[in-house]
Amino acid sequence: MKIRRLPVLHIEGYKELSIKTAPKEFLKPEHVYIPTLLPSPMDVKKEVGDHVLLGEVIMESRGRFPYPVLSPISGTVTAKVKKWYPSNKMSDMLEITNDFKEETVDTFKNLDPDNMTRDELIEVMRKSGLVGQGGAGFPAYVKYATKEKVDMVIINLAECEPFITCDYTCVLYNAQTFIYGFRYLLKAADCNQGIIAIKDKDINTKVIDYLEPLLDSNMRIELLKDVYPAGWERYTVETISHKTYKALPIEAGVIVSNASTCYSFARMLKEGVPPSVKYLTITGDAVNSPGNVLAKIGSPIPEILPLFGGLKEGHNPENTHIIAGGPMTGKSMFFPDFITTQTLGAVIFLENKNKDKKQLECLGCGRCAERCPSFLTPVEIKKELAVGNIEELKKLNVTKCIQCGLCSFVCPSRIDLTYSVGKAKEMVLRLGRK
Ligand code: SF4
Ligand code: SF4
Known part of the structure; x- marks a missing residue:
């Protein structure tokens, strides 16, 4: 299959903001909150009053590739509450009150990955509820359980959205553990070629220098x-x-995993602890001291923000633009009162300089279509969405949108095309399911 040159764009990174200081820790929250409806509906296994261990299954996702959701702390389920999820939606959640004992299930203790088979490694991955922590949130074991031959495992350390430095921080401060995890991801894929993909930019020099001497002979950095x-x-x-592919990288013999996913897999094999913590970037020009934090999954953001000196004087949640995730693909949040998840990489607080700038009429410049990496025509999609023309939306291939945000970013009229294309995609997929 011929490879097309994908339209890409250099954009300002603003990464320096959050890498000036060592990461902080937020590992002893009083409560954590685990959603029962998002990202997909769950079969809840625990009731209010139940005691749970760290790593105990508290719910199971439904769907084609079910996976368990484990408790990130030991303690007691104390309530069912409604809270904000980082997709700017409300969800029912279980509140777990910490007993601060960190009593952990035996499932992942004393693992000996050198003497485990590929299937056993994949089974541990499945039982741990590890999902792709780069944002997709797809259960990690599914990629590795393939029957296809895997030529290459790529660890994605590109972290291409502006502001986010959580993967960079995770690898920089845990280089040995990260490489340890990569070794066994290769084993889980029965593959002898591992590549760490990272952007060629000055701030990455340090992490590349740390990694290079640690690489096994079957690993390299690209x-x-x-x-x-x-x-x-x-x-x-x-x-x-x-090589190119139609639907999934495995068609090209490739598995891609995110760097933080690799680190979580390593911790589980090395320390017997299932995914319960995640690096998170707290940044933006409205934050006093931007940086990164290793936080328990399910922790409330308002409790983490004070570690970074809170918001600058004169700023409050009402006059600040809060984004869960990156500025290109993340969600603008109404309130900062949401929780961390396995997939949340950043929370960005920006001075709301654009709040008075209005959206203009379309100029017909065509930039949105020129820059779309999925070769879509966002301006046309927006028009067809406005009149509800589903057949035309299908012809315009809306389901190929990856929600990268580039069309909105380049639009001189400040039209939120990403939102419209996302809506159109949702509509077509929903009708397809019916
Ligand atoms: S958000 Fe979707 S339509 Fe817009 S540029 Fe990205 S892929 Fe294309
Ligand atoms: S980039 Fe904006 S102004 Fe230009 S064609 Fe697309 S929607 Fe219209």
Whole structure:
């Protein structure tokens, strides 16, 4: 299959803001909150009053590839509450009150990955509820349980969205553990070629220098251009393997895993602890001291923000633009009162300089279509969405949108095309399911 040159764009990174200081820790929250409806509806296994261990199954996701959700702390289920999820939606959640004992299930203790088979490694991954922590949230074991031959495992360390430095921080401060995890991801894929994909930019020099002496002989680092969306799976796979695919990277013999996912897998094998913590970037020009934090999953953001000196004087949640995730693909949040998850990489607090700037009429400049890496025509999609023309939306291939945000970013009229294309995609997929 011929590889098309994907339209990409260099955009300002603002990464320096959050890498000036060592990461902080937020590992002893009084309560954690675990959603029962998002990202998909769950079968809840625990009731109010039940005691839970760290790593105990508290719910099971429904769907084609079910996975368990484990408690990130030991303690007691104390309430069912409604709270904000980082997709700017409310969800029912279980509140677990910490007993601060960190009593952990035996499932992951004393694992000996050198003497485990590929299937056993994949089974541990499944039981741990590990999901792709780069944002997709797809259960990690599914990729590794493939029957296809895997030629290459790529660890995605591109972290291509502006502001986010959680993967960078995770690897910089845990380089040995990260490589340990990568070794066994290769084993879980029965593959002898591992590549760490990272952007070719100055701030990455340090992490590359740390990693290089630690690499096994079957691992190497490959540099990606400093463009957006370099971390998009298709861009990474096509750039590195020089092969393309229709639906999934495995068609090109490739598995892609995110760097934080690799680290979580390593901790489980090495320390017997299932995914219960995640690095998170707290940044933006409205934050006093931006940086990163290793936080328990399910922790409330308002409790984490004070570690970074809170918001600057004169700023409050009402006059600040709060984004859960990156500025290109993340969600603008009404309130900062949401929780961390396995997939949340950043919370950005920006001075709301654009609040008085109005959206203008479309100028017909065509930039949105020129820059779309999925070769869509966002302006046309927006028009067809407005009249509800589903057949035309299907012809315009809306389901190929990866929600990268580039169309909105380049639009001189400040039209939120990403939102419209996302809506159109949702509509077509929903009708398809019916
Ligand atoms: S958000 Fe969707 S439509 Fe817009 S540029 Fe990205 S892929 Fe294209
Ligand atoms: S980039 Fe904006 S102004 Fe230009 S064609 Fe697309 S929607 Fe219209």
